[in-house]
Amino acid sequence: MATERPLPNLWHATAPAAPKTAPLTGAVTTEVAIVGGGFTGLSAALHLAEMGVKATVIEARMIGFGGSGRNVGLVNAGMWVKPHDLIATLGAAAGNRLLDELGEGPSFVYELVAKHGIECEAVRNGTLHMAVGDEGLKEIEEREAQWQKRGAPVEVLSAEKAQALSGAAGFTGALLDRRAGTIQPLAYAHGLARAALAAGAEIFTDTPLLAAERKGDLWKLKAGQGTVTARHVILATNAYGGVVADVPWKEYRQELTILPFFQMATNPLPEKVAARILPQRQGAWDTGLVMTSFRMDRQNRLIFGSIGRLDALAASTHRAFAARSVRRLFPYIGDFRFEYWWDGRIGMTTNNLPAMHVLAPNVVTVSGYNGRGIAPGTVFGRALARYVTGDSSAIPLAESPITADPWRNLKSAFYHVGAQAKHFIDRRF
Template identity: 75%
Template sequence: MAAERPLPNLWHATAPSAPETRPLASDITVDVAVVGGGFTGLSAALHLAETGRTVAVAEARTIGFGGSGRNVGLVNAGMWVKPDDLIATLGREAGDRLLTELGNGPALVFSLIEKHAIACEAVRNGTLHMAIGEDGLKDISARAAQWKKRGAPVELLASAQASTLSGAEGFSGALIDRRAGTIQPLAYARGLARAAIAAGAQIYTETPLVAAERKGDLWTLTVGGGTITARHVILATNAYGSLVAQTPWKEHTRELTILPYFQFATHPLSDNIAKTILPERQGCWDTGMVMTSFRMDQQNRLIFGSIGRLDAMAEGTHRAFAKRSLKKLFPYVGDVQFEYWWDGQIGMTTNNLPKMHELAPNVVSVSGYNGRGIAPGTVFGRALAQHVSGQATALPLAASSLTPDPWRSLKSAFYHVGAQAKHFIDHRF
């Protein structure tokens, strides 16, 4: 992964400090080695340690360095794909199993937050999927009907109700999902790490995976300045798999198209203005072809995001678009100034569903959350922990063959350039 421009990330500025970790500089042996210190890897480590398994996490950079520290912070149920479409793709039995697990995903996240007293600005008042125009209203109406068939606590809101709950203008309706909520994502990741360490897990940072070799029924991973020998390996790098060196498992990163996503956060708004925007503190995203999101943090900052990368060429375009968008959504706020801005990578798959693979004997991976990293990452981390420790009868998703996407680089470039072009035009008139 190329060196990044240093950007002022709100989550890094406001999260409680990470637990003390260090690079691995010796040779260790554990039951399970986990590669990646984000939501999935940390959830796996925590759940493994709680069952008495010895586990070591090797993180190439820092805890939550990837998507876990750049996330919007919406704890959503299910996937971006509609329930009926998910079942059509996976089949009834497999689809129902995944929908049940991910539908209960927010409950798992918030239960861990409560159990381990994780200070991460958790608010469980639901999320709002905002409809743009008639097509958007049809989309969320179909989602509402399909989730209601499954007994989910969702409700379709008319335009006036959507405006009241969001404080925003111009939407034709909204779908509220009361299973969901918002968190400070990096604070959650650091809290998972702290809980995992307290349960007995070992976490090593600045410890990239360099090589892997199998001897008998054990794997020896060369990581940083040492080695980890383990019977089982969980690969949990997702969209930041480029941080993994050329190991036998490098190919799994080549099935993900990288979708860049940026966010801008205002200075804290005055109390009288802040109470009119998302008074119940739901997080929002819309049905636009180039999606946007908005939410508030605990300090009354308004956070706006959309597709795009904040490189030196594109940052000005996306910043201007964010300002125009907020003025259109919340005209009473006035001219806003941004205190923080940052970007990240979303791993997209060809069917918009996660992929789980057995890359080699006793080596499992999961990736491709398609913009839904928090709850699915936590769920899959627990599921993989149960799987490698022999506790699970069935995984939420069956392992599939690895199918690299030959068009991934072109599609990633298209997302970056296309979003920049659209943001240059949108809301100018």
């Protein structure tokens, strides 16, 4: 589990205000009830409303409370599973379709940003997958070869070019993916919500789903202080599904292993320093076993992230590791301090790919983005909207049964403790 206590989150400090919403207090009848106010749920609501279908979002906390408000903000193409491995898992037809749709995912995100005038610090100059050592270089070379066969504009950069484009020392190369980019993720979620409301959707915040009951061909959801009666239900909670209480399809919670991830943001850096770190403002992450990420925001803050949870025991270890890492990567940075820090959950599946389930009659979900929430969440939100309105082929995944992972709690604990142990010793010398 990720930290639930309030932490100083940069995205909350810099995002434009969310549209005005309120808790549900009465009875609502709708065509589609959407549980979860993140990228997937908001995209589904927007596209349903644009089709003239009444859609109602119920969010247990606030818009973007979960992964959408804690995301690194990298708008990546595809999944992190290599194309050949993805096809080997899903088969040629399904695998190629998923790769095509998610490969175009960043374009779809930036089209929505432009169409709806979403102020979210959108930059589309690509992302950099930084290679750690010879093994890391081999990995990104394999990714380059596989994506280039599909016509993707990806390119492996030499160590020298990687350092020039990232400003970071010590990497053996980088894979530049020109399809991708960065956004302020919570600002994007707020923008999707505003667009959905303008199109006619309803959004109720501070409205947790408490129970669900099937009555005839309708679902009656007890939510907050009210009820929602709907023909269809889209479950869009992903790694934050633990907030859902007594529902007849609650076994879906057992599929995802939770990978904790934290981020820390510096004070605004001096212009001369900021100009050297990711001068074209790509976002970056590395091939390390315990992955790290870094990017800049519009205020010239450096945002550094890695695996781990900022609980009372681990926070100081992760903070010290982040400070050492920043100085190692950017030895010219000078004095800096972390002004913001926050953590979140990544929902991991056993095959590292998303899954689509029909949990009950007219109850559908897609979850397990495995660290790639922005573009896949937006794409699958649109697909779910089309699916519940009658297009049974809209979702680029085959329906599958829930496959509970009996080791999920143990693996989650291992990620937490293992990352803390590695960060305690890493980059000290």
